[in-house]
Amino acid sequence: xxxYIARRLLQSIPIVFGVALLVFLLFSTxxxxxxxxxxxxxxxxxxxxxxxxxWGLDQPLPVQFADFLRQIATLDLGESYNSGERLTKIxxxxxxxxxxxxxxxxxxxxxxxxSIALLIAYFRGSWFDHLATVVFVGSMSxxxxxxxxxxxYVFAFQLDWFPISGYERGPASLPYLVLPWIIxxxxxxxxxxxxxxxxxxxxxxxxxxxxxxxxxxSERVILFRHILRNAMIPILTQWVTSVPFLLLGAFLMExxxxxxxxxxxxxxxxxxxxxxxxxxxxxxxxxxYSLFNLLTDVLYAYADPRVKLS
Amino acid sequence: xxxxxTERPNTRPDEGSLGRRAFRILRRNPFALGCxxxxxxxxxxxxxxxxxxxxxxxxxxxxxxxPPSWDLPRxxxxxxxxxxxxxxxxxxxxxxxxxxxxxxxxxIPIGLGLGAVAGYYRGVVDVVVVWLYSVIxxxxxxxLIIGISHxxxxxxxxxxLALGFVGWVGLCRLxxxxxxxxxxxxxxxxxxLIGASDARIIFRHILPNVIHLPIVTASLAILGAIKSExxxxxxxxxxxxxxxxxxxxxxxxxxxxxxxxxxLAGVTVAMFVIIxxxxxxxxxxxxxxxxxxx
Numbered sequence: 217x218x219x220y221i222a223r224r225l226l227q228s229i230p231i232v233f234g235v236a237l238l239v240f241l242l243f244s245t246x247x248x249x250x251x252x253x254x255x256x257x258x259x260x261x262x263x264x265x266x267x268x269x270x271w272g273l274d275q276p277l278p279v280q281f282a283d284f285l286r287q288i289a290t291l292d293l294g295e296s297y298n299s300g301e302r303l304t305k306i307x308x309x310x311x312x313x314x315x316x317x318x319x320x321x322x323x324x325x326x327x328x329x330x331s332i333a334l335l336i337a338y339f340r341g342s343w344f345d346h347l348a349t350v351v352f353v354g355s356m357s358x359x360x361x362x363x364x365x366x367x368x369y370v371f372a373f374q375l376d377w378f379p380i381s382g383y384e385r386g387p388a389s390l391p392y393l394v395l396p397w398i399i400x401x402x403x404x405x406x407x408x409x410x411x412x413x414x415x416x417x418x419x420x421x422x423x424x425x426x427x428x429x430x431x432x433x434s435e436r437v438i439l440f441r442h443i444l445r446n447a448m449i450p451i452l453t454q455w456v457t458s459v460p461f462l463l464l465g466a467f468l469m470e471x472x473x474x475x476x477x478x479x480x481x482x483x484x485x486x487x488x489x490x491x492x493x494x495x496x497x498x499x500x501x502x503x504x505y506s507l508f509n510l511l512t513d514v515l516y517a518y519a520d521p522r523v524k525l526s
Numbered sequence: 527x528x529x530x531x532t533e534r535p536n537t538r539p540d541e542g543s544l545g546r547r548a549f550r551i552l553r554r555n556p557f558a559l560g561c562x563x564x565x566x567x568x569x570x571x572x573x574x575x576x577x578x579x580x581x582x583x584x585x586x587x588x589x590x591x592x593p594p595s596w597d598l599p600r601x602x603x604x605x606x607x608x609x610x611x612x613x614x615x616x617x618x619x620x621x622x623x624x625x626x627x628x629x630x631x632x633x634i635p636i637g638l639g640l641g642a643v644a645g646y647y648r649g650v651v652d653v654v655v656v657w658l659y660s661v662i663x664x665x666x667x668x669x670l671i672i673g674i675s676h677x678x679x680x681x682x683x684x685x686x687l688a689l690g691f692v693g694w695v696g697l698c699r700l701x702x703x704x705x706x707x708x709x710x711x712x713x714x715x716x717x718x719l720i721g722a723s724d725a726r727i728i729f730r731h732i733l734p735n736v737i738h739l740p741i742v743t744a745s746l747a748i749l750g751a752i753k754s755e756x757x758x759x760x761x762x763x764x765x766x767x768x769x770x771x772x773x774x775x776x777x778x779x780x781x782x783x784x785x786x787x788x789x790l791a792g793v794t795v796a797m798f799v800i801i802x803x804x805x806x807x808x809x810x811x812x813x814x815x816x817x818x819x820x
Binding site: 230231232234235238239242243353354356357358359360361362365366369373461464467468471482483486487494498501502505506 | 657658660661663664665666668669672673674676677753756757760761762763775778779782783790794797798801802805806
């Protein structure tokens with residue numbers, strides 16, 4: 217087990233290196249000069265050179281890339297071009313906000329969607345199953361943006377149940393978060409239930425289900441005691457893989473409701489050309505993604521004794 | 527050998543070539559056929575748009591913000607400048623379908639080619655391809671797309687390139703796995719024994735057995751590209767001039783607060799129909815083409 221984890225960690229190094237290289241090439245070599253963008257067109261040559269040196273941009277590209285790798289490896293990420301704030305501080309603050317936006321609907325979504333999918337699996341082949349398919353494919357066919365715009369209009373603007381947008385730190389943030397939570401849960405229903413239904417229906421064709429039928433177990437017992445437990449393995453592992461992306465928050469939601477999470481930080485960094493934020497954040501997410509992928513495989517082996525880690 | 531093959535009784539109703547069988551299955555599903563028809567109609571609107579046959583959307587057809595009425599140009603109402611919402615939606619259809627097809631045309635060949643080569647040859651090629659797609663999947667795709675289109679500049683082409691560069695990964699993984707499985711099957715061994723070249727084995731023998739993957743992925747790729755364009759445009763890295771569904775939805779945000787719902791309704795319905803049709807078509811094509819579902 218430990219040997220397996222160690223080998224997987226070693227294997228993820230070239231991938232993280234590749235991400236760092238790709239991101240570095242994307243943002244450092246092409247695009248406008250951040251020093252000129254920051255100082256404007258009237259800056260003196262002296263101040264330009266000064267800032268260029270402070271940001272390390274006077275170095276040749278390979279040295280800059282090595283510096284970037286060293287920053288990632290030591291988690292000493294440097295400063296933002298715009299605010300001069302430490303990146304670690306910006307990321308920690310943003311991640312907390314993003315998690316408060318994404319984690320509750322993630323958990324509620326799991327519970328709601330599994331319940332609905334189980335119900336559909338119970339009534340498989342009936343008019344309820346067909347209706348649900350039509351409704352959920354329909355819900356997937358509406359743009360994310362349209363959900364946000366209409367929900368904000370109806371529930372915040374017309375009915376005045378929630379504030380239209382904004383954010384406050386601490387528990388005071390709750391009223392601002394409820395509407396985005398609802399939207400995230402509603403949007404996740406279509407794709408999630410579609411996948412879950414397929415997983416459940418595949419399980420109904422397994423041999424152990426036939427055995428359970430043969431020994432006279434009721435449909436309900438088979439569904440909840442046998443199928444649900446077996447189906448949880450692929451379901452849980454799939455959800456674990458998506459956890460790193462929760463850190464990033466929901467860009468669109470943060471943008472729309474003015475919630476200062478990591479997604480919003482990132483979009484702002486794109487518009488202002490804040491390269492340190494863009495590059496470090498991308499690589500950190502990639503590292504988290506690799507780690508959670510490993511965690512998924514370990515959990516999988518733990519939950520399903522037939523799976524051998526090799 | 528050949529005698530026994532021809533004498534084999536044709537007992538299964540689904541016998542016949544892949545295409546013929548798929549057509550038979552599709553014909554039994556009129557709803558899916560209707561959806562395929564909808565996709566074709568949208569594609570024709572896009573072609574008409576490129577030929578300049580669509581009505582000019584910049585012209586005024588009435589007053590500012592007229593609600594829908596029974597007159598063709600104003601059937602979906604007018605926008606702030608008195609332009610026809612219907613004509614704008616049609617021009618947006620051209621943009622959306624163009625992006626969808628160009629992205630599919632970029633990502634499908636890359637995914638199919640790299641997947642087949644990696645799965646067939648394994649070794650160093652495989653390591654490099656797997657590394658490449660692992661790198662791309664470790665970056666949240668929307669971030670990578672924004673990054674690429676930020677670097678390439680704003681506009682239709684860079685959105686297409688960015689979506690295409692990111693979109694091949696899923697198909698590549700599927701094709702690689704399937705080719706690896708097919709490679710150890712007897713028919714491939716037999717083909718190699720009679721001296722078929724690698725290219726012949728891949729294209730003539732293995733490819734027909736995995737061809738359902740790119741076809742099904744294509745409909746999902748088009749759908750994903752259409753949805754992504756709207757989001758990229760909203761985030762300010764997509765299309766800048768006012769002839770896409772993304773810019774229309776962006777404008778609609780402010781308009782809705784003034785009670786002007788028809789531009790948003792027009793775009794939403796147009797988008798809903800094509801994405802629903804692509805979803806259903808993708809499922810139907812998979813049911814008809816996937817050899818495992820026989």
